[in-house]
Amino acid sequence: VENIIIHRTGQEWYERIIKTFRDWLGGRIQRELIYNKFYYNALKKVRPQIVHIYFGAPGLLLYREIRKLNLPLIVSFLGYDLSQLTTALGEDVYIRNGLFQNGQLFTVDGNTAKERLIALGCPPEKVYLLRVGLDLKKYKYKIREKNNVKPVKILFCGRFVGKKGLLIAIKSIAEVIDRGYKIIFTIIGYGPLKEKALELVEKLNIKQNIKFLGMLKQNQFIEQCYENHFLIAPSQTDVITGDTETGIPTVILQAHATGMPV
Known part of the structure; x- marks a missing residue:
């Protein structure tokens, strides 16, 4: 254009x-x-x-x-x-x-x-x-089949702010690991809660299960969608700022476009 x-x-x-x-x-x-x-x-x-x-x-x-x-x-x-x-x-x-x-x-x-x-x-x-749309020609849909592959690879992508629910996600992953499941949790993004997220990972003793990739380009995020099994997006209302999701996060649409469960 x-x-x-x-x-x-x-x-x-x-x-x-x-x-x-x-x-x-x-x-x-x-x-x-x-x-x-x-x-x-x-x-x-x-x-x-x-x-x-x-x-x-x-x-x-x-x-x-x-x-x-x-x-x-x-x-x-x-x-x-x-x-x-x-x-x-x-x-x-x-x-x-x-x-x-x-x-x-x-x-x-x-x-x-x-x-x-x-x-x-x-x-x-x-x-x-005005709904958010994607150019599906840029995505290759890959059907994900249920199997017994281990470890299960889980992906998160978003800003490190209260409404994205990153800290909730980390706590939830820790609970699943405590139940004996093998999990690798990959986190993409940045933001003011980074230090709290790192401290929480250390406190819960799951550092070996967590990968922080920082900011990635869109095509790199899509590559991660194919390399992981499913995406989690635990949005919430930030009790301090009042910030909240008012529409569907775009990463959910992009993950679905690759065939990835959310």
Whole structure:
């Protein structure tokens, strides 16, 4: 695809942006941020027919600049912006700051997210359910047959944050090992709970059963799907931040596309 300009922020941008919002909405810094001016000038130069923003937080920051240019706005809500952000800044953050009133369409990837967005004040007629899709041509479906192979190889892939349930997964694996089953648990990802995860593995004395691979590219994750027997994705609501899954994690779809049980 030609004529696409990509501006990508860092991996931990969501934590920094929440702090920025606290200051911005509290009136401690000027609303005319360099961030806004950069995108305003870029949009003015490109003159797109539609602006599509991923996540509600950037939508809050930028919708005023988009409105100045009289451009239609679509915002896709994808998780933390329906839970962690509203816990930190208030359930009425999108109504209070005018995003729902000024956007033309708001997409979500699941019914839970749709219900949540409407509960936050978004007009139902502006909410569109946009499912996550995969290009199945990129995946080779391999039927997994039940056998007595040992050890059983289990895979986890996700950010090391509360809502992904990594610590629950590690504890569960330890219980299964204690019952005499031979398990190899491979963990893909990164995040703020890494040290806690390492400490838990050490405490439960299952270090020999655990492999931390760190961050991998998508094709490397797919390779791991073929090398392991099944994927676990024990999502939960983070009791501290309120962050939760509002749609199906993409890794579940990708694992299924390879024929891997989840």
